[in-house]
Amino acid sequence: MPGGLLRVVTAGSVDDGKSTLVGRLLHDAKAVLADQMTAVEAASERRGYAGADLALLVDGLRAEREQGITIDVAYRYFATAKRTFILADTPGHVQYTRNTVTGASTADVAVILADARSGVVEQTKRHLAVVSLLRVSEIVLAVNKMDLVGYAESRFDEIVADFAAAATSLGVDHFTPIPIAALAGDNVVVRSENMPWYSGESLLEFLETVEPSAGPDLPARLPVQVVIRPRSSDYPDYRGYAGRVEAGVLRRGDKVQILPSGRFSTVAGIDTPTGELDSARAGRSVTVRLTDDIDVARGDQIVVDGEPAPLVTREIEATLCWLTDRPLRSADRFQLRHTTRDVRAVVDAVESKLDIASVQPIAAAEMGLNDIGRVRIRLAEQIVVDPYVRNRSTGAFLLVDESSGATVAAGLVH
Amino acid sequence: MTAVLRSPSGSLERAWLTDLEDEAIHIIREVFGQFENPVLLFSGGKDSIVMAHLAMKAFWPTRLPFPLMHVDTGHNFAEVIAYRDRKVTEWGAKLIVASVQDAIDSGRVTETAGQTRNPLQTVPLLDAITSNGFDAVLGGARRDEEKARAKERVFSVRDDFGQWDPRNQRPELWDLYNGRHRRGEHVRIFPLSNWTELDIWAYIEHEGIEVPDIYFAHEREVVDRDGMLLAVTEFTPVREGETPRVESVRYRTVGDATCTGAVASTAGTVADIVVETAASTISERGATRADDRASEAAMEDRKRQGYF
Numbered sequence: 001m002p003g004g005l006l007r008v009v010t011a012g013s014v015d016d017g018k019s020t021l022v023g024r025l026l027h028d029a030k031a032v033l034a035d036q037m038t039a040v041e042a043a044s045e046r047r048g049y050a051g052a053d054l055a056l057l058v059d060g061l062r063a064e065r066e067q068g069i070t071i072d073v074a075y076r077y078f079a080t081a082k083r084t085f086i087l088a089d090t091p092g093h094v095q096y097t098r099n100t101v102t103g104a105s106t107a108d109v110a111v112i113l114a115d116a117r118s119g120v121v122e123q124t125k126r127h128l129a130v131v132s133l134l135r136v137s138e139i140v141l142a143v144n145k146m147d148l149v150g151y152a153e154s155r156f157d158e159i160v161a162d163f164a165a166a167a168t169s170l171g172v173d174h175f176t177p178i179p180i181a182a183l184a185g186d187n188v189v190v191r192s193e194n195m196p197w198y199s200g201e202s203l204l205e206f207l208e209t210v211e212p213s214a215g216p217d218l219p220a221r222l223p224v225q226v227v228i229r230p231r232s233s234d235y236p237d238y239r240g241y242a243g244r245v246e247a248g249v250l251r252r253g254d255k256v257q258i259l260p261s262g263r264f265s266t267v268a269g270i271d272t273p274t275g276e277l278d279s280a281r282a283g284r285s286v287t288v289r290l291t292d293d294i295d296v297a298r299g300d301q302i303v304v305d306g307e308p309a310p311l312v313t314r315e316i317e318a319t320l321c322w323l324t325d326r327p328l329r330s331a332d333r334f335q336l337r338h339t340t341r342d343v344r345a346v347v348d349a350v351e352s353k354l355d356i357a358s359v360q361p362i363a364a365a366e367m368g369l370n371d372i373g374r375v376r377i378r379l380a381e382q383i384v385v386d387p388y389v390r391n392r393s394t395g396a397f398l399l400v401d402e403s404s405g406a407t408v409a410a411g412l413v414h
Numbered sequence: 415m416t417a418v419l420r421s422p423s424g425s426l427e428r429a430w431l432t433d434l435e436d437e438a439i440h441i442i443r444e445v446f447g448q449f450e451n452p453v454l455l456f457s458g459g460k461d462s463i464v465m466a467h468l469a470m471k472a473f474w475p476t477r478l479p480f481p482l483m484h485v486d487t488g489h490n491f492a493e494v495i496a497y498r499d500r501k502v503t504e505w506g507a508k509l510i511v512a513s514v515q516d517a518i519d520s521g522r523v524t525e526t527a528g529q530t531r532n533p534l535q536t537v538p539l540l541d542a543i544t545s546n547g548f549d550a551v552l553g554g555a556r557r558d559e560e561k562a563r564a565k566e567r568v569f570s571v572r573d574d575f576g577q578w579d580p581r582n583q584r585p586e587l588w589d590l591y592n593g594r595h596r597r598g599e600h601v602r603i604f605p606l607s608n609w610t611e612l613d614i615w616a617y618i619e620h621e622g623i624e625v626p627d628i629y630f631a632h633e634r635e636v637v638d639r640d641g642m643l644l645a646v647t648e649f650t651p652v653r654e655g656e657t658p659r660v661e662s663v664r665y666r667t668v669g670d671a672t673c674t675g676a677v678a679s680t681a682g683t684v685a686d687i688v689v690e691t692a693a694s695t696i697s698e699r700g701a702t703r704a705d706d707r708a709s710e711a712a713m714e715d716r717k718r719q720g721y722f
Contacts, residue, residue, distance in 0.1 A: 224444040273474040285439040405594030
């Protein structure tokens with residue numbers, strides 16, 4: 001976590017109190033400004049609520065405020081003395097699961113809420129499946145509304161055990177359970193005196209101190225976004241390949257290979273407007289010059305020769321999160337977007353899907369909205385991929401509906 | 415935002431700013447890679463100044479490969495327009511001005527007495543997008559500005575009426591931005607989505623970017639109106655019962671003069687502004703934007719109709 005930034009996603013079933021939790025977190029972390037609080041108090045009073053409804057801090061859309069539910073992801077920015085946070089507050093309704101996937105795809109930590117009264121329900125398992133599949137490295141189980149079960153330790157333990165069983169089935173090796181009451185603020189920012197049996201951290205303390213795993217040292221990957229050719233009098237022959245280093249480190253002098261063409265060259269320079277760099281690590285947006293005048297275009301990938309190579313392929317096995325009402329069947333055609341490359345794709349076969357109740361794969365010939373399943377995909381051109389478990393950037397793809405342009409699936413390469 | 419938002423040590427702040435810069439440049443390059451005819455909205459305000467700066471970095475040493483567009487309400491602060499024109503010349507960029515006054519004169523929109531012109535920007539904006547055939551419109555909106563903006567995607571599709579449908583937004587996964595759209599639709603793109611007001615000022619300080627003088631404390635004739643400090647200008651004359659006074663003020667946001675308030679301040683440098691912003695207990699829009707106060711969902715309602 002260089003820079004101290006942590007990306008957090010919240011997920012939970014409807015009425016588990018996510019917006020209240022986020023509102024409480026912002027409020028108790030003193031991240032709510034005076035005018036925003038005044039607006040929430042006024043809106044709460046207009047609705048006849050007894051006190052300020054902190055959920056109104058985050059439910060920004062008219063329909064959300066009218067119905068008291070969260071429809072779309074809201075991004076919040078706050079900070080404490082220890083760390084800066086980007087918090088994606090996602091909806092609980094099954095029909096909006098695509099927004100949970102949206103929030104989880106970039107998160108370091110997922111906070112999954114469960115209502116202490118209803119415990120682990122199907123939607124809890126679905127959210128757990130999504131965050132484990134997307135490889136969010138830290139998972140918190142926040143058991144909310146502990147006040148409504150008399151702050152009972154036994155009830156908390158039951159829910160943790162249910163959640164642990166589902167986690168094990170999904171291959172999740174650890175998670176952090178925290179008993180909370182978001183409405184009153186127990187264990188959200190300050191540790192609660194109502195649950196003396198709980199000796200762990202409050203949610204905020206956990207978020208301030210957790211160090212998500214940095215991941216393995218990955219081989220360098222630079223998907224080319226744009227070819228920079230100024231053709232100006234100052235730079236008549238300049239030819240640079242602009243893109244972001246998605247993994248590893250690229251250094252001046254590195255012998256590189258351009259994929260999928262397979263040609264070799266050497267990094268002549270790594271340019272930024274404020275000067276040349278000796279090296280660029282993952283996350284940096286740079287422009288690379290090569291020693292040879294070879295054909296490199298948007299969609300190509302620059303990798304370092306001698307490091308483990310990615311797979312160059314026209315066929316992939318993948319897991320999909322299916323995000324639209326229209327069912328997915330074998331032989332359906334799409335546009336596949338992977339790094340900076342768009343290729344035409346056909347789903348050769350739907351092989352199985354995850355049964356959410358049992359958290360086990362079952363045979364299936366098609367996938368419906370919010371299903372998670374395994375497919376085989378054939379492509380019109382080669383792409384340059386790594387398995388998602390090894391590289392979140394070069395292992396992820398979208399399926400896009402060719403006529404509407406809608407994003408219909410999140411894909412993870414096996 | 416709180417006073418402890420960023421480490422005062424500098425190292426943490428710089429790392430975070432570098433992350434934000436890299437993300438924004440990545441997004442801007444995707445726009446160039448995916449669209450035929452993008453345009454960058456440029457008002458001379460701090461967010462659009464940072465946008466233009468980032469766009470130039472993204473394509474260096476090539477010149478800015480997009481035109482700039484200003485949706486001009488005709489009620490601007492003179493200092494900002496002077497800054498805008500000077501910068502456009504300096505950068506060798508092309509500027510398109512979509513004029514609210516022209517839209518009023520031609521009867522495309524009707525001005526309501528006593529109302530600000532800010533909401534009237536939607537029609538000339540959409541007209542200019544259509545007549546120029548723009549398929550991507552880059553803007554400096556930030557999610558921290560407003561609760562409806564907190565819901566925006568980075569790539570946000572607008573239908574052929576320019577409308578935003580917040581209930582039916584595309585999932586936005588990883589950083590795989592999907593710019594596909596149908597004929598007549600366009601995509602709004604917000605590379606500064608993850609920036610806060612404080613990040614903008616910290617970045618302006620770090621990069622030494624020039625901003626219009628109106629952002630620094632200066633003596634100005636103001637009146638108290640609707641809980642804001644409003645400058646006395648030709649568009650906002652003193653009303654009956656108001657007593658104008660001269661005060662040291664600066665602007666946190668520079669929109670249309672009729673709805674943009676000033677804040678009392680003595681901040682004379684960007685570094686002073688960073689300190690003041692970090693310590694403020696009032697949000698940027700809450701302090702200075704009258705048009706967001708019209709109703710609980712004022713921004714959402716305008717955005718649905720095509721407002722930026």
